Amino acid sequence: MTDTLISLISIVFGIIGSNISGYIFKTHTLGLIGNTISGVFGSIFFIKSLGQFGFGPKSIMQSGDLHFGLFILNLFISFTGGFITVILIHKLKTMMNHR
Amino acid sequence: MEDMIFYDRLQFAFTITFHYIFPQLTMGLSLIIVYFKGKYLINKTEKYNDIAKFLMKIFAVNFTMGVITGIPMEFQFGTNWAKFSELTGSIIGQTLAMEGMFSFFLESSFLALFIFGEKLMGQKLHFLTGFLVFLGSWGSGWFILATNAWMQHPVGYEILDNGKFVLDNFSSLFSNPWLLPAFLHNQFASVTTSSFVISSIGAFYILRDKNLDYGKLLLKTGVVFGLVSSILLAFPTGDWNAKNVAKYQPASFAAMEGIFETEEAGAEIVLIGQPNMVEKKLDNKIAVPNILSFLTYQKWDKQIPGMDKFKKEELPDNIPALYYSYHIMVGLGTIFIGVMGMSVFFLWRRKLFNLKPLLWTIMFLVPFPYIANITGWYVAELGRQPYLVYGLLKTSEGVSPTVSSGNTLFTLLGFVAIYLLLGLLFLILVGKTIHQGPKPQIH
Numbered sequence: 123m124t125d126t127l128i129s130l131i132s133i134v135f136g137i138i139g140s141n142i143s144g145y146i147f148k149t150h151t152l153g154l155i156g157n158t159i160s161g162v163f164g165s166i167f168f169i170k171s172l173g174q175f176g177f178g179p180k181s182i183m184q185s186g187d188l189h190f191g192l193f194i195l196n197l198f199i200s201f202t203g204g205f206i207t208v209i210l211i212h213k214l215k216t217m218m219n220h221r
Numbered sequence: 222m223e224d225m226i227f228y229d230r231l232q233f234a235f236t237i238t239f240h241y242i243f244p245q246l247t248m249g250l251s252l253i254i255v256y257f258k259g260k261y262l263i264n265k266t267e268k269y270n271d272i273a274k275f276l277m278k279i280f281a282v283n284f285t286m287g288v289i290t291g292i293p294m295e296f297q298f299g300t301n302w303a304k305f306s307e308l309t310g311s312i313i314g315q316t317l318a319m320e321g322m323f324s325f326f327l328e329s330s331f332l333a334l335f336i337f338g339e340k341l342m343g344q345k346l347h348f349l350t351g352f353l354v355f356l357g358s359w360g361s362g363w364f365i366l367a368t369n370a371w372m373q374h375p376v377g378y379e380i381l382d383n384g385k386f387v388l389d390n391f392s393s394l395f396s397n398p399w400l401l402p403a404f405l406h407n408q409f410a411s412v413t414t415s416s417f418v419i420s421s422i423g424a425f426y427i428l429r430d431k432n433l434d435y436g437k438l439l440l441k442t443g444v445v446f447g448l449v450s451s452i453l454l455a456f457p458t459g460d461w462n463a464k465n466v467a468k469y470q471p472a473s474f475a476a477m478e479g480i481f482e483t484e485e486a487g488a489e490i491v492l493i494g495q496p497n498m499v500e501k502k503l504d505n506k507i508a509v510p511n512i513l514s515f516l517t518y519q520k521w522d523k524q525i526p527g528m529d530k531f532k533k534e535e536l537p538d539n540i541p542a543l544y545y546s547y548h549i550m551v552g553l554g555t556i557f558i559g560v561m562g563m564s565v566f567f568l569w570r571r572k573l574f575n576l577k578p579l580l581w582t583i584m585f586l587v588p589f590p591y592i593a594n595i596t597g598w599y600v601a602e603l604g605r606q607p608y609l610v611y612g613l614l615k616t617s618e619g620v621s622p623t624v625s626s627g628n629t630l631f632t633l634l635g636f637v638a639i640y641l642l643l644g645l646l647f648l649i650l651v652g653k654t655i656h657q658g659p660k661p662q663i664h
Contacts, residue, residue: 124628126236126296127635133289134639137646155278155650159285163329166288179296186623218341 125179128193129169132179132200136165139204150212157208164207165200172199228629229301229620234602235633236293238595239640243287245594248362248408249415250280251355253446258351262344267662268434270344273351275435275659276419277335280354282650284332289643293636301629305609305619309386312378313368316394320364328357362411363404370400372610373601374469386610399469402461403601409450409458410597413557414590416447420564421587422655424580432658437574440583444568448561454554460516466604467517470611472531473604476540477547478513479503480527487511488525491548496541501528537606546599553593560586 140161144151152160169178177192177199254276261269298306306313331353339347371378377393378386388394420443426436467474479491481501490512494503514523528536537543560582567573574580605611609619 124296124300124624124632126293126300127632127639129292129296130289130636130639133292134642155282155654158646158650159281162285162289166292180299215337218337 125183128179128182128196132169132196133162133165135197135200136168136204136207137161139201140164140208141204143205143208147209150209152208152212152215156211160207160211161204164203164205164210166203167207168199168203169196224626225624225629226617226620228626228633229624230616232301232629232633232636233297236290236297236636237598239636239644240287240290240294241595241598242591243283243290244358244361245411245414245591246283246418247280247287248358249411249413249450250276250283250418251351251358252412253415253419253442254280255348255351255355256442256446258348262348268438268659271659271661272435272438274339275654277332277351278654279418279651281332281336282647282654284328284358286643286647288329290640300624301621302609302619303621303623305614308384308614308619309610312371312386312388312394315388315391316364316368316371320361320368324357324360324364326357328354328361331357359408362408366404366407367394367397367400369601370397370403373403373605374399374465375610375613380613386613399465402458402465406454406458406462406597409453410590410594412450413447413454414594416443416450416561417557417583417587417590419443420447421584424584425655426658427574428577428580428584435659440573440580441568444561444564444573444583447557448565451554451557451561455558459551459554464517467525470604471526472528472535473537473543475526475528475531476537477543477600477604478525479506479544480513480525482529483524483527486522486524488513488517488523488527490516493548496544498540534607537603539603539606543600543603546596546603550593550596550600553589553596557586557590557593 137158138161140157141154144153144157151157173179173181173196177195179196182189182192182196254273257269257273257276260266261273331350334342335347335350335354338350342350371394374397375386376397377388377390379389380386419439423436423438423440423443426432427440463474466477478488479494479496480488481496481503487510489508489510491503491506491508494506494508497504511521514525515521517523517525528540564573564579564583567576567579607615607617609616
């Protein structure tokens with residue numbers, strides 16, 4: 123497996139996280155489309171910024187073999203990114219339209 | 222080594238093909254959204270605004286899928302094409318970074334404002350955000366095409382003793398004679414795809430007797446945009462590109478046109494025929510004499526070098542794929558002009574909305590602009606072979622020496638599985654948006 127595939131799996135976990143978030147917090151859901159889009163951007167934002175601490179796709183494959191612990195951490199952070207972003211975007215949307 | 226190059230190329234071809242399904246729609250759609258929003262600003266008819274917001278939802282889903290599938294592209298430069306990145310990074314890195322910093326950020330920031338900020342900003346600023354999304358998406362196309370143009374026709378570079386390419390003239394990246402025609406051709410192709418997409422949504426609504434007002438407006442706008450863009454695709458942009466290939470990549474030109482042997486005077490244009498690589502000829506050929514010479518050089522008897530004039534190592538390595546891609550692209554482009562021309566004619570005669578066979582045709586033609594766009598890119602990429610940077614760096618010299626073919630194959634299989642999943646998700650999301658249709662503004 124190469125880091126290209128890890129980056130993609132990571133985004134899929136972000137999408138799952140955001141849709142679960144929308145399902146749990148029904149007042150904050152953005153709908154299937156909105157949740158999915160938020161999940162993608164949340165995942166990318168979290169992994170691109172926090173991944174610098176050593177669990178980005180490149181670090182996971184640094185030795186040539188898959189570092190399983192870092193991989194799980196990457197997926198967890200990506201999932202969390204998607205989960206949180208739905209709530210943040212909902213708040214942003216409410217603020218922007220509150221005139 | 223051969224295996225490694227094959228799988229690296231296969232993976233890149235697969236991922237870029239899937240990726241390009243999305244940006245080709247966003248680039249064209251952004252122009253159409255600006256048109257609808259502008260119309261609303263001018264005549265204050267609500268349905269134009271409703272359609273602009275409806276199309277922006279489709280845009281957002283496409284844009285997101287483009288982002289997801291674009292991430293692996295970035296990684297592949299490092300994993301599969303490390304040598305290429307190392308040697309040319311100081312040149313292609315400039316345009317790729319500009320794409321991210323200027324265009325992608327512009328597009329994504331203002332996309333969010335367009336979707337959420339209408340009430341906050343008012344209509345004029347809302348139009349401006351839509352325009353900036355358009356600018357960002359076309360800017361992305363410009364910078365990516367500038368990268369590709371440099372690979373097709375390298376300019377303004379210097380090669381150091383260690384084999385690395387460095388830029389000695391920054392502005393030449395953007396004044397590259399390959400860039401403008403390629404960019405315009407690519408953008409009009411995107412507008413054609415978007416025109417077919419909105420026309421087919423319009424045709425779908427009319428056939429289902431649903432959202433009729435919106436359906437008619439989408440169809441009407443789609444066919445007019447479609448006719449103009451498909452004509453501009455053929456002439457002048459397609460013609461301009463072909464002349465560039467003839468001038469800068471004559472071996473590729475001979476291969477894509479299927480010219481195995483140089484004719485004494487005046488080259489024929491091949492309409493149909495199958496390349497026979499054993500006997501070095503076209504089987505079952507239907508061709509029109511001298512037309513290719515006239516179209517390329519405006520001289521009926523101008524000689525055009527065939528593949529027999531080039532060494533084997535100068536010719537593209539997959540001539541049948543290049544030849545078929547080119548002929549599929551050109552053939553489909555001709556069909557688009559015909560269908561859109563007919564649609565505009567019946568629109569003018571006020572019969573279009575009742576012509577069911579034509580509405581069904583428009584609806585089912587949707588995949589074909591995508592196929593034409595992708596085969597067009599195959600022509601550019603297969604035509605550049607066996608080089609990564611034309612005439613200077615061979616494809617075999619650009620791969621990563623340490624990534625095994627087994628590793629790439631496993632990753633490729635993973636991509637296939639995940640892209641199937643993402644493709645399904647995309648269809649569900651877009652299908653849901655179309656099913657809901659444009660929503661009238663509630664005051």
